[in-house]
Amino acid sequence: MMAQLDRFFHSLWYWLAIVCTGLALEGVALFYQYVLGEPPCVLCIQARFWVLVGMVLALVGLFLRKNRLAAVILQVGIVGALIMLINRSWISVLVERGQYDGQCGMDAGFPDWFALDVWVPQIFEVWTMCGYTPRFVFGLTMGEGLVYGSVILLLVALIGLFFQVRPWFNRRG
Template sequence: MLPVLIKFVHSRWYWYLVVAAGLALESVALFYQYILGEPPCVLCIQARFWTLSGVLFGLFGLSSERPVAQGVAHVGLVAALAVLIDRSRISVLVERGQYEGQCGMDAGFPAWFALDAWWPQVFEVQTMCGYTPNFIFGLSMGEGLFYGAIMLLVVAVGALVLRAASGLRGVR
């Protein structure tokens, strides 16, 4: 089983799966916004940004056969997922009334990278933080994103470890 997993994390299919998972998350967010009428808060927008970052790291990994570039893509993916977990954790704390920080209407993008101005259909904050809509299995959207991002992080870290271990042994 281990050789099959090692072969998979070295394949383009792994990166296709990373990109597909990220696009699926973005699609769900946009479905909730435009079809179900649930406006995004600043934490939702930040989660969208880190999800998009994961997609871009996936595309980078997909576009290169070089082990160093794919290692960079893996580390970037793990970092993006770690921040996504943090944003979704704060979202859960806010909806439970356990967060004392501030959630405003500013997405927090710097002026030189103003995604909310360049692409407002996706990155414009439209409401204050407070609750996230019901999702699946009795979870709120924030909880679903939190648990889902944890699972994705476990997979990405596992893939990174397999890739590194197989690289040390010269197995591919």
């Protein structure tokens, strides 16, 4: 079992799975926005950004997966992106429950030199103030579903990180 997991986490399929998962998450968000008419708030846009970061890191991982140091660095980046995704998702849950005291405005927060909301407004433009997230699956709101899903993805990414660094600790000599 460990050998199979080790092969998977070092394979092309692992990095492709991350890209496909990111595409699925972005697809669901865009389906809710354009088909179901649910406007995205700043937290939604920031969550989309962190999913994009994970996808970009995984795309680089597709090409650098045989370089151990690069694979570890990319895997750490994916773990970091997932932690930020959990943070944004958790804040959206707190906002919808009326338990968040911070500001939640209409500015996506991208710097002028990386203005995704201007360059790709179809995906990264804030359309509404924070307040609620739509119903999702199993009676969860989208925010709650994203928290649970992101935690599961973080656990998988941490297992992946374990397998990325494991060869360094298995050396003898």
